[in-house]
Amino acid sequence: MSRLSKSLIAELDPASPVAESFRVLRTAIRHKKGKAAAGGLVLMVASSKPQEGKTAMLSNLAVTYAQDGKKVVAIDGNLRQPSLHEAFGIRGDKGLVQAIKSSVSLKDAVSPSGYPHLDVLPAGGQPSNPSELLGSAAMAGLLDELKRTYDVVLLDSPATLDYTDAGLLAEISDGVMLVVKRGRTKREWAQKAKERLEQAGAGMLGIVLNK
Template identity: 45%
Template sequence: MARKRNQFKANNKMRNLITKLNPKSPISEQYRTIRTNIQYASVDNDIKSLLVTSSGPSEGKSTTIANLAVVYAQTGKKVLLIDADLRKPTVHYTFRLDNLRGLSNILVGEHTLDETVNPSDVENLDVISCGPIPPNPSELLASRKMAAFIREATTAYDIVIFDTPPVLAVADAQILANVVDGSLLVVRSEHTELEAAQKAKEILEPAKAKLLGTVLNGREKKASNYYYYYGTN
């Protein structure tokens, strides 16, 4: 029974990266549409750093960001995906990393970017996990060390994508939205309350990073088992 549960969990994690496992599926095509919409939304300014957040938990932001990173990498861009959710990290599960060291180690000066980066099994895609969960996530993300790290990462990579905590839960996403080039808000169909989505949008809009759009996640296509993911400006 335990073996079946573990296999079920492993299969769930594999399905999260549908853009890698089934790049020709309708869902994968929708992730490519999101990528294209981001490019059109930022036509006058090259997006080198992007954060993805949600209003609350269980809205699909981590699945969205992992697949978005894959479709960027599939274009030949050198991509770095960073788990900046220093409270409830998930990226290391998706990419099956040990999470012994990561972003938190960089921000306290224990390790460098080169020492923490993990090549994934997707060509052109590298990953930095959260690392040990620190007692002061917001302070670390707002530090000069973080700003310097972003400059270093965006010099080494074509695009750097950050997974952040839900914007209504803590200040972390709002902090990072002031030091990256763009932000993306994920909402889930029939789950996210309209008031929560509007509040999240109001929080992100004043930030220095442009709110590029919203991804509607989990909307079922009728007469099909597929779920559509798509972005709007």
């Protein structure tokens, strides 16, 4: 049924141990966050440096929420190195960038993921001014609109320490999960990324150890 890339979303069977670990994570987020206010919850996935597993984590979390019957949209907020569309095997040429610029309606920018209850808003390319777009009033407006339609809005992001983008996204998120990759992420990188996200006003939900 799924067109998802097997390399990113390893286990799709809800009975599998991997799916169960994502359910545990989801429950931990709910407890940490408390009862969500009206409208959907915006959760951002961040990491200090590239290639630590943000997109893989976000994709799996999105599928797990959707399997629980939640209406979910996964947004590729990584305009530096977009890859969420590849994780879901969908087209990536129309999405967030065009919706922010209003050249495409939000409805037309969002694609079905191939999973029930789960939609994807791909990046839509690599613009020359990513920070400007992500920090715009139009971006905040889009998120508000999505929160009215979806229970859970998941935001992928580029490396927190390499770009200002993650701080901008943290400002408009309800909570941030920091992914740390075993054997790769240095302790001081994670510490610095956490500080930077907190300075942006992010509610840190926790640190997820990948691998």
